Amino acid sequence: MFFEIKDLELHPIDFEEKFDPGAIDLGAEYRQRTPIVTSGRADLVEEHHGKHKIIQDIRIKGRLATTLELSCARCLEPVTQNVKRDFDLLYRPQGSDAGRDEMSVTDAEAEIGYYQGEGISLDDVVREQVLLAVPLKVTCRENCQGLCPHCGKNLNEGPCDCTVEIEEPRWAALKEIRGKLAN
Ligand SMILES: [Zn+2]
Ligand SMILES: [Zn+2]
Secondary structure: OEEEHHHHOOOOEEEEEEEOOOOOOOOOOOEEOOOEEEEEEEEEEEEEEOOOEEEEEEEEEEEEEEEEEEEOOOOOOEEEEEEEEEEEEEEEEOOOOOOHHHOOOOOOOOEEEEEOOOEEEHHHHHHHHHHHHOOOOOOOOOOOOOEOOOOOOEHHHOOOOOOOOOOOHHHHHHHHHHHHHHO
16 A cells, blocks of 8 residues: 555545565564554645745554564574554655754654655555564563573473583682692
8 A cells, every 4th residue: 555645635544454474574583473454544744844845744643463473582482472553653755854953843742754756655664663563582481591502402491411510619719729739
């Protein structure tokens, strides 16, 4: 779906869309498990700059929800993550912020982005908003043990066979004395 300025000049556009897995490229890190369901409204907002200049912004307000699968940051096992986000975005024409000081922000609540050419595609908006809604790091459980740094075994499944030498300071000190006596 593409919101064109010339259509928005006539009336706001309400949208209700579903994006099946694969319809939007979310990158290799995320596997989309359910459709991205999104709905909302696109509006034209005109900003008056001085006497003659009018800048046409596109405001997109809505919400989205989907389910993604990510890898646990510690053990790399798949983790299912429900993603939900409300958004209120203002897109200005690319390059219109050159004289930034003159700008009067229409709505301080809105996040500001930029569009190029005739308008903006809902796919781009949705991709950006989904990626913003995903936490940077997820773990499969609070006390995930992660992988053994030596053999790579998932330590949630039990200990590995690597012998971890834990040397207590006092034994180390004793060893040192023994070493000295031996010489
Ligand atoms: Zn984990
Ligand atoms: Zn190991």
